Amino acid sequence: MNTTVNIAGVTFKNPVMTASGTFGSGMEYSEFVDLNRLGGVVTKGVANVPWPGNPTPRVAETYGGMLNAIGLQNPGIDVFMERDLAFLKDYDTNVIVNVCGKSVEDYLEVVERLADANNVAMLEINVSCPNVKEGAIAFGQKADALFDITSRIKKVAKQPVIMKLSPNVTDITEMAKAAEAAGADCVSLINTITGMKIDINRKTFALANKTGGLSGPAIKPVAVRMVYQVAQAVNIPIIGMGGIATAEDAIEFILAGASAISVGAMNFVNPYATIEIVEGIETYMKAQGVDDINDLIGAVK
Amino acid sequence: MAKQKVIAKVARQEQIAAGIFDMWIETALAQDAKPGQFISVYPKDKSTLLPRPISICEVNEDKTMLRIVYRVAGKGTAEFSAYTAGDDIAILGTLGNGFPLDAAKGKRVFLMGGGIGIPPMLELAKQLKKQYDVESRIVVGYRDNQTFLADDLAKYGSVYIASEDGSVGSKGNVMNAIEENNLSADIIMACGPMPMLRAIKQYAEANNMTAYISLEERMACGVGACLGCVVKTKEVDHHSHVHNARICTDGPVYDAKEVEI
Numbered sequence: 245m246n247t248t249v250n251i252a253g254v255t256f257k258n259p260v261m262t263a264s265g266t267f268g269s270g271m272e273y274s275e276f277v278d279l280n281r282l283g284g285v286v287t288k289g290v291a292n293v294p295w296p297g298n299p300t301p302r303v304a305e306t307y308g309g310m311l312n313a314i315g316l317q318n319p320g321i322d323v324f325m326e327r328d329l330a331f332l333k334d335y336d337t338n339v340i341v342n343v344c345g346k347s348v349e350d351y352l353e354v355v356e357r358l359a360d361a362n363n364v365a366m367l368e369i370n371v372s373c374p375n376v377k378e379g380a381i382a383f384g385q386k387a388d389a390l391f392d393i394t395s396r397i398k399k400v401a402k403q404p405v406i407m408k409l410s411p412n413v414t415d416i417t418e419m420a421k422a423a424e425a426a427g428a429d430c431v432s433l434i435n436t437i438t439g440m441k442i443d444i445n446r447k448t449f450a451l452a453n454k455t456g457g458l459s460g461p462a463i464k465p466v467a468v469r470m471v472y473q474v475a476q477a478v479n480i481p482i483i484g485m486g487g488i489a490t491a492e493d494a495i496e497f498i499l500a501g502a503s504a505i506s507v508g509a510m511n512f513v514n515p516y517a518t519i520e521i522v523e524g525i526e527t528y529m530k531a532q533g534v535d536d537i538n539d540l541i542g543a544v545k
Numbered sequence: 546m547a548k549q550k551v552i553a554k555v556a557r558q559e560q561i562a563a564g565i566f567d568m569w570i571e572t573a574l575a576q577d578a579k580p581g582q583f584i585s586v587y588p589k590d591k592s593t594l595l596p597r598p599i600s601i602c603e604v605n606e607d608k609t610m611l612r613i614v615y616r617v618a619g620k621g622t623a624e625f626s627a628y629t630a631g632d633d634i635a636i637l638g639t640l641g642n643g644f645p646l647d648a649a650k651g652k653r654v655f656l657m658g659g660g661i662g663i664p665p666m667l668e669l670a671k672q673l674k675k676q677y678d679v680e681s682r683i684v685v686g687y688r689d690n691q692t693f694l695a696d697d698l699a700k701y702g703s704v705y706i707a708s709e710d711g712s713v714g715s716k717g718n719v720m721n722a723i724e725e726n727n728l729s730a731d732i733i734m735a736c737g738p739m740p741m742l743r744a745i746k747q748y749a750e751a752n753n754m755t756a757y758i759s760l761e762e763r764m765a766c767g768v769g770a771c772l773g774c775v776v777k778t779k780e781v782d783h784h785s786h787v788h789n790a791r792i793c794t795d796g797p798v799y800d801a802k803e804v805e806i
Contacts, residue, residue: 268770272794275547275768288772296787301763303773305595310765317772319786460594512766513587513594515550515637 245529246536247522249283249503251481252404252429254365256283256338256504259537260494260522263485263508264289264342264368264408265314266459269328270335276515279335281522283504287328289344289370292353294320304441304450309460309487310509311439313453316344316373321357329361338365340406344373348383348393352400359402367403369394372410372435373457384410384435387422394426404429406483409474411463412438416470417477424478432483432506433474434467459509461487468500475501475542489517491524501542548768549574550587550637555628556610562691564617565661566626567602574638575611578604580646580669581736581759581798584611584638585767588621596637597621598764598793600736602664602694603671611638614664614694640767641797644669644734644757650677655730656702657719657745659686659737663694665759669734670701682728686719686741720744733757734798739806746801756801762792769794777805 247258261284267273270285279285297317304311318324324341332339341364345351351369358364371384371393383393394407407423409416411434420431436457441450467486474482484502488494489510497505510517525537534540553572561567574584578601585596603612617626628634646669654673658666663685673679681702685695690712698704706714707722715722718741722728735745736759749756762774775789780803782790790796790804 266766266771272766272768272770276550288770294785294787296789297772297775297785300773300775302775303595303763303765303771305593307592308594310595312765312771312773314772317775317785317787317789319784323786461591509594509765512771513596515766515768 249537251503254338254404258283258522259504260518261504261506262286262518263506266508266511269331271331273515277519279337282337282518284338284340286340286368286506287342288318289316289342290318290321290324290354291344292321292350299452301452306441307462309458309462311441311451311456311458313451313456321354329363333363339363340366340368342368342370344370348396351397355397355401364403366406367401368406368408368432369397370408372408381410385413387418390419391422391426394423394428398427406430406432408435409433410435411466411470417473420474420478424480428480430481434470434486437463461489463487464493468496471497471502472500491521491528494521494525495528498540499544503541552633553636555630555632555634557630558628562693565693567614570611570634571609572611575604575608578611578639579643580672581643581665582639582641584636586625587635588624590624593621595765596767598767600665601668603668616661637767640793644798646672646676649673649679649732652731654679654681655733656681656683657733657735659719659741662737665736667694667697670698674701682730684719684722743806749801757798758801759797760792764793767793779803
């Protein structure tokens with residue numbers, strides 16, 4: 245049975261990764277899962293300098309999901325390279341570094357710093373975080389801005405580039421096409437859906453940031469639909485995510501056209517979710533008589 | 546023992562005050578549980594995804610059971626309150642740093658608890674007495690005369706009570722109880738609502754004392770990955786280097802001087 249997939253020349257032992265921001269750099273969850281068994285670890289977004297993030301409360305539960313407005317708190321690229329990348333060197337898994345910034349120059353600085361890092365398999369560019377006021381999502385909601393930042397990053401990046409797309413747009417296929425036209429090697433989707441929760445007893449917003457990104461099983465049908473639409477619109481590979489809790493969920497995304505998938509909020513609910521999905525995909529393949537996972541990609545009829 | 550998510554068994558549960566429940570859970574996680582640590586409890590209802598962080602109130606002598614005393618605050622805790630002996634309960638633990646017991650060695654100690662911050666004071670008082678022969682001055686604040694856990698606490702120190710409505714002990718909060726009883730100590734360990742912890746931080750600074758306070762914040766992962774539950778710190782935190790420490794892993798117990806609350 246073959247579970248390996250190839251994305252932009254990078255081989256993944258299986259199509260299961262972690263969604264940025266839900267898994268740190270793997271350190272915290274290495275107590276629960278063997279990172280060597282994952283196709284990839286996608287790290288928490290890192291900027292050129294430390295970012296303090298938003299005030300608390302930063303998280304709120306919603307029906308079948310959660311809102312977050314962390315605001316991309318991160319220690320900056322220096323600490324990230326010394327500590328997080330060094331930690332991941334000991335593991336046999338593909339490291340994908342999620343890059344964030346407030347200006348194009350911020351992104352480029354991080355991408356350049358990572359050029360010589362020998363254990364970074366790919367870069368994922370976060371142009372879709374709904375929780376920071378400047379930059380970030382401003383690049384992910386207009387096709388021309390996305391084209392511009394993608395092409396500028398591609399000029400300096402030494403690793404294949406994944407553009408992470410926002411669902412908070414009128415037509416996600418326009419964004420995917422802009423990324424592809426600018427030379428992106430891959431797109432990942434979806435980032436969180438902007439939402440809001442109000443505490444009716446206190447008459448206040450549940451989150452200090454007022455709005456936050458919705459994730460968890462509640463958003464899965466939206467994500468599957470968008471992955472399918474993007475798969476029809478572009479030829480570059482897709483990493484699918486949005487509420488994946490089980491192997492069955494993962495298979496849905498793959499059938500819709502994703503070459504790989506990421507587990508996000510469900511890590512919080514079930515710290516063993518990634519490994520259970522790796523095993524569950526194999527069980528599904530056996531049961532269905534599928535020898536090669538690549539035969540499932542986009543195979544929905 | 547590494548952190549684990551396990552399906553444990555409810556040993557028994559009873560209601561001990563209005564909206565306050567007292568549950569014993571059989572679990573191997575009890576082996577390494579320390580005063581001031583917490584567990585995360587997962588609702589079975591899939592519409593309520595996130596685990597609820599609940600402090601450890603007590604560990605039994607054989608270290609085979611954990612006791613949690615919690616307030617029903619929403620759908621998740623309402624579900625837990627209906628569990629009975631023999632039911633499965635999904636928990637993650639043990640989490641957080643706990644109180645630094647050795648800091649209390651040979652000292653006159655205030656243990657201060659307010660409302661649903663009272664439960665972690667029990668195992669703390671017990672271990673201080675057992676390990677360091679410290680008889681704590683235990684100052685607890687309640688809403689009214691439903692003084693849950695007060696009798697348990699009295700086994701390990703002298704208990705002083707305050708109630709918001711004045712129906713028992715000093716009227717007001719824990720600070721009023723200290724004043725009225727003319728109490729003093731060398732060190733404070735506390736858990737309770739934010740206004741109480743702010744008052745303790747000020748009191749400790751004014752009296753040049755060390756206060757260890759246990760904080761609470763909305764959490765998602767409980768293991769330090771999501772960065773949801775942070776508190777502003779005086780010094781740059783070691784993890785994100787931005788004066789924001791993670792309550793679930795760097796805390797929940799902090800030296801009050803180190804946090805800006």
